[in-house]
Amino acid sequence: MKKILPLLLSLSLLLLGACSLQPPEWAKPDKKTNLEDIKLGLSVSTLNNPFFVSMKNGVEAEAKAQGMEVVVVDAQNDAAKQINDVQDLIQQGVDALLINPTDSSAISTAVQSANSLGIPVVTLDRSAEEGEVATLVSSDNEKGGEMAGKFVVEKLGEGAKVAELEGVPGASATRERGSGFHNIADEKLDVVAKQTANFDRTEGLNTMENLLQGNPGIEAVFAHNDEMALGAFQAIQSSGKDVLVVGFDGNEDAINSIKDGKLSATVAQQPEKIGSLAVQAAKDVLQGNDVKDTIPVPLKLVTKDSVSDSEE
Secondary structure (H helix, E strand, O other): OOOHHHHHHHHHHHHHHHHOOOOOHHHOOOOOOOHHHOEEEEEEOOOOOHHHHHHHHHHHHHHHHHOOEEEEEEOOOOHHHHHHHHHHHHHOOOOEEEEOOOOOOOOHHHHHHHHHOOOOEEEEOOOOOOOOOOEEEEOOHHHHHHHHHHHHHHHHOOOOEEEEEEOOOOOHHHHHHHHHHHHHHHHHOEEEEEEEOOOOHHHHHHHHHHHHHHOOOOOEEEEOOHHHHHHHHHHHHHHOOOOEEEEEEOOHHHHHHHHOOOOOEEEEOOHHHHHHHHHHHHHHHHOOOOOOOEEEOOOEEEEHHHHHHHHO
């Protein structure tokens, strides 16, 4: 019995060490002062959206300027695939992770895996609900939703009947843009319908067709991104109705649509800047410099008038 007790104590200490939140020294990535030795992993929610393609381009351009390597993976809007992608990036020995979550809750497990190995995580455009994130580089999505609501009130007056096309359920951008919009709409507009179209143009078209049939009096639509807004406009155009459409992102197709008098407005972000600032944040973290919990990127409401003014 006397021999067994020390053995049990040793095993208990070993298990306690394994449960510690701090990664063992052997698991921590080497500190690299030479930027050319740094490898970043970028996990994007989907590259089937021009906004995220621009964000990826911003990451790659800044990393190239800094002399760092980037490995990019596309989650294809699949939360389970994104978790596996991040695990693969970890296996490839990345020094830091840049993650644009498909689902802010689901990605938490992958963030925590990186935490356990001492690999810093920077999130882009959308947050992670759990796990330690060095910083979130994002526009103020709630403020952007408010901007959209105020624009509708300005154009149509209080009490206008509006529909809302929501983004991917579980994405922080969906919650925040919707929350901001409702800060205005719940007091000054009549939201007659809202439904998810998963940030997708085709789904935006199909969903809008259904909403128009069920709510023929719709006067305006706020879509949580430009892809859904562009799809919604196609459905509206086919119906022959006159409905004001506001998107979010400021992608090239949306800006051109506004110039042509189709979409009414978009809350424009700066995806390339989000990407470049994320790379700079990752570099700062790896070099031991302090970074803010959130790094904001300004928004701008783009309308036909503002586009015309910028071209003069």
